Amino acid sequence: MSDAVFQAATIPQPGFSDPSSDSQAVFRAILNAFSYPGRKFSITGPQDVPAALGSALAAVELTLFDIDTAVWHHPVLAQDESAMGYLLFHTGLKRCTELADADFVVATVDSMPALNELRTGSDLSPQESTTLVLDAREMTGAHNCRATGPGINGEIEFLMPETYAEFFEDWAANHQLFPRGVDLLIVDEHSVMALPRTTSLAIQEHKREA
Amino acid sequence: MNSAKIEYNIGYIDEQTKRMIRRVMLKAVAIPGFQVPFASREVPLPRGWGTGGVQLTASLIGKSDVLKVIDQGSDDTTNAVSIRKFFHRVSSVETTTDTTQATLIQTRHRIPETPLQEGQIMVYQVPLPEPLRFLEPRETETRQLHALNEYGLMYVKLYEDIAKYGHIAKTYDYPVIVNGRYLMAPSPTPSFDNPKLHQSPALHLYGAGREKRIYAIPPYTDVESLGFEDYPFEPQAFEEPCAICGSTGVYLDQIITDDKGGALYVCSDSDYCANKFAQLSKEGEGVSE
Amino acid sequence: MYVAVKGGEKAIANAHALLAKEGRGNPAVPRVEADAIASQLPVLTSRVMNEGSLYDRELAGRAIIQCQGDVVEAITLVRAYRTTLPRFGYSEPIDTSALPPQRRISATFKDVPGGQQLGATFDYTHRLLTEPTEADISIENGGADTAHVDQPRITDILGSAALLEPDHEEPWSDPEPADITREPAEYPMSRAARLQGLARGDEGFLLALGYSTQRGFGNTHPFAGEIRVGEVMVEFDAPELGFAVPLGRIEVTECQMVNQFMGSHDKPAQFTRGYGLVFGRAERKAMSMSLVDRALRADEFDEQSDAPAQDEEFVLSHADCVQAAGFVEHLKLPHYVDFQAELHLVRKLQQEFGEQHADEQEVDQ
Numbered sequence: 001m002s003d004a005v006f007q008a009a010t011i012p013q014p015g016f017s018d019p020s021s022d023s024q025a026v027f028r029a030i031l032n033a034f035s036y037p038g039r040k041f042s043i044t045g046p047q048d049v050p051a052a053l054g055s056a057l058a059a060v061e062l063t064l065f066d067i068d069t070a071v072w073h074h075p076v077l078a079q080d081e082s083a084m085g086y087l088l089f090h091t092g093l094k095r096c097t098e099l100a101d102a103d104f105v106v107a108t109v110d111s112m113p114a115l116n117e118l119r120t121g122s123d124l125s126p127q128e129s130t131t132l133v134l135d136a137r138e139m140t141g142a143h144n145c146r147a148t149g150p151g152i153n154g155e156i157e158f159l160m161p162e163t164y165a166e167f168f169e170d171w172a173a174n175h176q177l178f179p180r181g182v183d184l185l186i187v188d189e190h191s192v193m194a195l196p197r198t199t200s201l202a203i204q205e206h207k208r209e210a
Numbered sequence: 211m212n213s214a215k216i217e218y219n220i221g222y223i224d225e226q227t228k229r230m231i232r233r234v235m236l237k238a239v240a241i242p243g244f245q246v247p248f249a250s251r252e253v254p255l256p257r258g259w260g261t262g263g264v265q266l267t268a269s270l271i272g273k274s275d276v277l278k279v280i281d282q283g284s285d286d287t288t289n290a291v292s293i294r295k296f297f298h299r300v301s302s303v304e305t306t307t308d309t310t311q312a313t314l315i316q317t318r319h320r321i322p323e324t325p326l327q328e329g330q331i332m333v334y335q336v337p338l339p340e341p342l343r344f345l346e347p348r349e350t351e352t353r354q355l356h357a358l359n360e361y362g363l364m365y366v367k368l369y370e371d372i373a374k375y376g377h378i379a380k381t382y383d384y385p386v387i388v389n390g391r392y393l394m395a396p397s398p399t400p401s402f403d404n405p406k407l408h409q410s411p412a413l414h415l416y417g418a419g420r421e422k423r424i425y426a427i428p429p430y431t432d433v434e435s436l437g438f439e440d441y442p443f444e445p446q447a448f449e450e451p452c453a454i455c456g457s458t459g460v461y462l463d464q465i466i467t468d469d470k471g472g473a474l475y476v477c478s479d480s481d482y483c484a485n486k487f488a489q490l491s492k493e494g495e496g497v498s499e
Numbered sequence: 500m501y502v503a504v505k506g507g508e509k510a511i512a513n514a515h516a517l518l519a520k521e522g523r524g525n526p527a528v529p530r531v532e533a534d535a536i537a538s539q540l541p542v543l544t545s546r547v548m549n550e551g552s553l554y555d556r557e558l559a560g561r562a563i564i565q566c567q568g569d570v571v572e573a574i575t576l577v578r579a580y581r582t583t584l585p586r587f588g589y590s591e592p593i594d595t596s597a598l599p600p601q602r603r604i605s606a607t608f609k610d611v612p613g614g615q616q617l618g619a620t621f622d623y624t625h626r627l628l629t630e631p632t633e634a635d636i637s638i639e640n641g642g643a644d645t646a647h648v649d650q651p652r653i654t655d656i657l658g659s660a661a662l663l664e665p666d667h668e669e670p671w672s673d674p675e676p677a678d679i680t681r682e683p684a685e686y687p688m689s690r691a692a693r694l695q696g697l698a699r700g701d702e703g704f705l706l707a708l709g710y711s712t713q714r715g716f717g718n719t720h721p722f723a724g725e726i727r728v729g730e731v732m733v734e735f736d737a738p739e740l741g742f743a744v745p746l747g748r749i750e751v752t753e754c755q756m757v758n759q760f761m762g763s764h765d766k767p768a769q770f771t772r773g774y775g776l777v778f779g780r781a782e783r784k785a786m787s788m789s790l791v792d793r794a795l796r797a798d799e800f801d802e803q804s805d806a807p808a809q810d811e812e813f814v815l816s817h818a819d820c821v822q823a824a825g826f827v828e829h830l831k832l833p834h835y836v837d838f839q840a841e842l843h844l845v846r847k848l849q850q851e852f853g854e855q856h857a858d859e860q861e862v863d864q
Contacts, residue, residue, distance in 0.1 A: 020220050024272035027232050034239040035413045035428050123357035127237040127246045150431040183240045196240035247683030252578035257825025282835045291507040319836040350686045381840035400840040420822045422683045
């Protein structure tokens with residue numbers, strides 16, 4: 001089914017009630033998250049949204065995506081007609097099926113692709129990397145982490161949702177690639193937290209039940 | 211021919227452009243000191259008069275912001291007034307001259323004397339974002355040098371200064387290394403302001419509209435001004451205090467008072483000076499009572 | 500006691516009021532209206548539309564009046580307005596040979612299929628200042644009516660005989676052209692991006708560069724293959740409809756320069772092209788653009804490339820009048836802070852020079 005038909009077949013729920021102001025507020029939370037890694041910043045999204053998306057993730061997508069962004073969505077979301085209809089209607093984002101083509105990858109903790117499958121940019125253009133948006137509403141567990149790097153006054157401790165087994169090794173490798181590398185934006189029910197490529201992680205305590 | 215009325219979007223630029231600039235800002239923060247190319251738009255200001263800063267501010271600003279605009283440290287210079295009025299006109303946001311009250315500070319050539327705080331954002335208007343530009347005019351070449359982490363050219367320039375003058379002869383736009391990796395131009399702020407960037411609690415965003423680049427120094431990031439072990443970086447120092455508020459350890463403007471060489475020195479940061487002066491007057495009253 | 504100068508806002512407001520007064524001129528003379536500019540100064544209007552990258556005669560006319568005839572300022576106004584316009588989509592490529600042109604000449608052949616058509620041109624006017632009269636505008640229909648004769652592009656005729664390089668290589672995937680207003684410029688540029696940069700480039704700058712190639716700084720041996728001025732149809736392909744919808748006509752000037760090429764190791768001798776396409780009647784701009792376009796292709800043909808007009812980064816990063824004018828004029832802004840920093844340094848250097856000099860004199864004695 002083509003995107004155009006997809007869009008016409010469903011009547012999507014409303015997006016932001018005030019698109020300019022609402023997306024500005026969400027953006028500032030995301031910018032704060034990138035500026036102060038490891039800290040959570042709360043966001044308010046539209047209330048009536050497709051369940052597969054949830055309010056906060058919908059807010060992030062409506063804020064960052066448009067016809068100029070290629071976005072890979074994890075299979076559950078990609079196959080959810082009401083969620084995709086909603087996103088296409090409100091953002092016009094370019095759907096992509098290959099991770100390598102994606103400017104943004106949207107995944108859940110259990111559908112998260114390995115970091116080394118994502119685009120890291122080049123030394124000339126390290127900005128041509130993928131940003132991973134992690135939907136962390138349904139965590140299976142979490143690691144107590146200690147982070148250092150730009151944006152962090154000394155060090156900070158925070159809970160990193162459990163994803164795939166080699167995540168911490170892969171993150172260390174990603175960090176080593178600097179200036180190339182993937183950036184991570186973690187979205188839960190009501191807030192965002194970011195780990196830019198400059199953040200160095202150490203596991204403090206192994207696996208805590210969420 | 212009937213003349214249709216012209217109406218503008220909130221914050222002037224359209225939402226799609228804001229999104230593009232916002233995505234670029236996130237990359238800039240994630241890669242400290244790296245100049246991220248962006249499709250700079252024209253804004254109602256001549257190129258070179260702060261179009262990069264204006265695009266950043268327009269993409270950042272919202273209802274809960276309080277905006278301060280300074281040029282040469284002062285809130286009252288013509289271009290600062292003009293830009294502040296522009297944002298008031300297109301976004302009706304609250305403005306201030308008080309550094310501590312501001313959430314967003316757009317600046318040209320200075321960093322306020324009052325220490326910045328967490329959550330504040332500095333927006334710099336940048337004329338030439340490339341620190342190597344006067345050593346190598348070609349963008350194709352300088353991009354390679356950044357990619358290769360090859361900054362020998364700059365060290366050679368500074369070394370030649372020392373050989374010729376006995377010290378480094380760079381006084382503003384003094385190059386820095388950000389997060390131990392990228393050579394960055396801190397825009398034409400005096401080298402006096404460079405130490406304020408190191409491990410600053412605020413976010414520093416740099417916008418070069420004409421040159422189409424955005425770059426950033428995140429909060430709490432190492433910013434090292436270039437120097438040599440035997441010839442370390444030395445910011446300017448002023449011998450006399452401000453003639454108005456008596457402050458020392460601040461950047462001063464020279465005011466010509468007559469045509470016989472008379473001059474006095476006053477704070478370049480007008481808000482800081484006014485606050486200090488008010489404080490001084492208050493203390494003075496306290497004593498006399 | 501010294502008090503810092505305040506009152507910037509008031510000074511600015513007064514300056515603006517004075518500016519408005521200057522712009523109004525003698526109140527006894529009627530105000531010029533935008534439609535008068537758009538219809539009676541079409542060449543000026545075209546320049547503002549070209550470098551403003553926006554096809555709208557009335558807005559261009561308005562901008563020219565608002566700027567009191569300062570063309571660069573008018574272009575800046577149009578550009579700034581253009582930023583605020585939402586983009587609905589992309590039109591289909593225009594076909595410059597589809598509609599009968601108002602003017603079409605070739606300097607390469609005496610007679611060409613469809614004939615030479617002079618159209619509206621200053622070319623053969625005597626440059627004598629005269630009084631305009633209504634009699635001047637009556638048109639005598641002496642010659643053949645060429646409006647309905649097929650006028651193929653000269654370059655297509657040459658191209659079919661393989662004397663001219665094809666307008667694209669085979670196989671041709673017809674990639675989406677770059678868009679310099681949406682993507683940051685990166686060097687080396689694609690030819691499409693380069694042509695966009697030239698199309699919005701400063702007319703005077705391109706004229707001087709084009710001229711420099713004729714004087715030996717990157718000679719391209721040009722011939723004016725064809726210059727065509729006329730209206731073309733703009734069509735929009737709406738995905739919902741599945742076919743292209745005509746949006747209207749725009750006037751354009753196209754110049755195809757045909758340049759001699761002696762051949763290289765991999766390519767036989769043939770004619771090559773320089774291309775210029777601009778809004779409205781702007782022949783000088785289109786010609787300059789095509790000269791510079793060809794000069795910038797030196798590397799493609801393994802030609803020696805050391806002249807300013809052949810230097811892509813030099814030409815494209817300095818061609819934009821909005822950027823150039825803004826940055827030159829920003830020197831008017833206060834620079835107290837950096838000047839103070841330099842004063843500090845010069846004083847220090849002078850002092851050191853004096854001390855050193857004194858030491859040397861002591862040694863001499």
